[in-house]
Amino acid sequence: MDTQQVSKLKKVGLACLMACVATAVSANDRDKAKRIHDRIAGTPPTTATLDAMEALVTAGQPLQAANIATQAPSFYNVTLKNMAVPWTNRDQTVFAPLNDYVATFIGMVRDDHPFNEALSADLTYTVNGVTPAASSSNNTHYENAENNAVNLFTALTPALQSSVQGIPPAATAGFITSRAASEAFFIDGTNRAMFRFTMMNHMCRDMEQVMDTSLPPDMIRQDVSRSPGGDSRIFLNNCIGCHSGMDPLSRAFAYYDFDNGSADAPGSMRLVYTPGTVQAKYFNNNTNFAPGFITPDDQWENRWRKGQNSVLEWSGSLPGSGTGAKSMGEELANSKAFAQCQVEKVFKTVCFRAPGNLADRTEVRDMTTRFMNNGYKLKQVFAEAAVHCMGD
Ligand code: HEC
Incomplete structure (x- = not known):
């Protein structure tokens, strides 16, 4: 029991048995809140954030707690980036620089952009305040953003991919026609x-x-x-x-x-x-x-x-x-396979394991249905998966 929990116990005192039981339960809720935060954001929460998340878990609103974690900058700069970088090179390694493909993924998640447009949209994201500007001929813009540890949560800005890539709008196809995917796969x-x-x-x-x-x-x-x-x-x-x-x-x-x-x-x-x-x-x-x-x-x-x-x-x-x-x-x-694939990838990222047992598979099925029916918001899938695994 950490000092905070001890001080809480002292406050409650021994007079009320019910309150003590409630405190014991809330200690567990604190672990769950911490797990939700760690897995979404990849970093420990501040005490104030953890207090707020714990209160929501205790109140039976763990999804709202998870929504707090998806506002942490490290969710964007670390979790989402590390998830997407391997998609953008043939070796599928995470040890590659930030690029337009990854930035577009992160931006789409942040902005709740309908993810079923990921392979068709005339969309890219550039990084505010970083020079040189994004170019069709090199990746310097994104490498500089990464080297300067720019906060992507605040700095990513949507732009027309057709403008940056210098191709007609009708020739854009989301990630497929990103510069990074072109360089790796075309x-x-x-x-x-x-x-x-x-x-x-x-x-x-x-x-x-x-x-x-x-x-x-x-x-x-x-x-x-x-x-x-x-x-x-x-x-x-x-x-x-x-x-x-x-x-x-x-x-x-x-x-x-x-x-x-x-x-x-x-x-x-x-x-x-x-x-x-x-x-x-x-x-x-x-x-x-x-x-x-x-x-x-x-x-x-x-x-x-x-x-x-x-x-x-x-x-x-x-x-x-x-x-x-x-x-x-x-x-x-x-296709349903696409939607389910996104959900499974998020599940693995957040739960640190592939969906395994019946409960996992049922949850993936339900998350996929909600993802498809509610505007393909991937951030929501992160929150839901973290809640599913908060007791692991
Ligand atoms: C499991 C799926 C699969 C099977 C089976 C398959 N191919 Fe392919 N083939 C591919 C893919 C994917 C590529 C593109 C590879 C790349 O560029 O990375 C490819 C590329 C090629 C190419 C283009 C040259 C190259 O290497 O990029 C030729 C020629 C080819 N395949 C011939 C064949 C022949 C002949 C067979 C049967 C002996 C065959 N393939 C069986 C998936 C397959």
């Missing part, structure tokens, strides 16, 4: 990496988990051999499983590239968007299977709406096909 390759990492980070599934070998191969690009090693069974049992669904979806990225230059010439180190002109990378190794699909434009199709991947619960109010990254991002972010 660089070189065939733009399938952007699709795979978006699936991993925001649908909580790597490609093996969505393989479906029953779908038609007609949109698989020319670079995928139909008889790898001379054996067509490998194509039919393996390659087709990912590429039949992924290639029609990653066609949405046909006009994007990250210009990292060549051995001879330096690049602009920025996202490049070429409306009407499919990037050359879509025709890499086009003799591997010449009759394969030749990408004419950025029209995408979600063939996973049928078959085993219908369990991702795609939105019934979207058509399942479209043009470009923005509508494809909407397709992903309005």
Whole structure:
């Protein structure tokens, strides 16, 4: 029992047995309040904050207590940042600098921006008072903000991504067209990496988990051999499983590239968007299977709406096909799998474990429903998860 609790006991005195029982209960509430704060904010609360949170827990309002913790600057500068940084590089490491992708995530949470727009919005966040200004060609703005330990809770400011990135508003697709994601996932390759990492980070599934070998191969690009090693069974049992669904979806990225230059010439180190002109990378190794699909434009199709991947619960109010990254991002972010993925990631961040037992899974299901029905406010999910785990 700490000194505060002892002094409380003294105040109550021994005259009233009921009051003593109540004090014992409130000691437990103090632990719960502290746990809520520690897990959301990543730092211990001040005594005054803890007192206020404890009172709310005791009053049967633990969610309000959690809401206090989500106002702590360290929730933004530490918890949210560390959660998002691994989504923004191929190694999935947290040891990477702050960038526009992470800043946009933090800002969206702070402002209760509907999170189902995360993969489609014309939105970025910059940091007030930090020089140089955010640039399409480097990450210096964000690195300086981090090096100067700027309070992101107060300093993040929403801006149009199209303005900062210098692309048309219709070409923006939230995190997908952030500078950090472009540099990590549109660089070189065939733009399938952007699709795979978006699936991993925001649908909580790597490609093996969505393989479906029953779908038609007609949109698989020319670079995928139909008889790898001379054996067509490998194509039919393996390659087709990912590429039949992924290639029609990653066609949405046909006009994007990250210009990292060549051995001879330096690049602009920025996202490049070429409306009407499919990037050359879509025709890499086009003799591997010449009759394969030749990408004419950025029209995408979600063939996973049928078959085993219908369990991702795609939105019934979207058509399942479209043009470009923005509508494809909407397709992903309005699925139930996306919403549940966000909830599970928050659960792990706040509870320090994956949802395990029946109570956890029931809570994840209910939090997902509330998240989808109440404007996709992710901050609320943090508060709810912290309350769920406050007794751990
Ligand atoms: C589990 C899912 C999956 C399976 C199965 C799969 N691929 Fe892929 N493939 C991918 C992904 C994801 C990429 C993008 C990789 C990247 O750029 O990070 C890719 C990229 C490619 C590329 C582009 C070149 C490159 O390496 O980026 C070719 C060619 C290719 N795959 C051929 C095949 C062939 C042939 C098979 C069967 C032997 C196959 N793939 C099986 C998911 C898969």
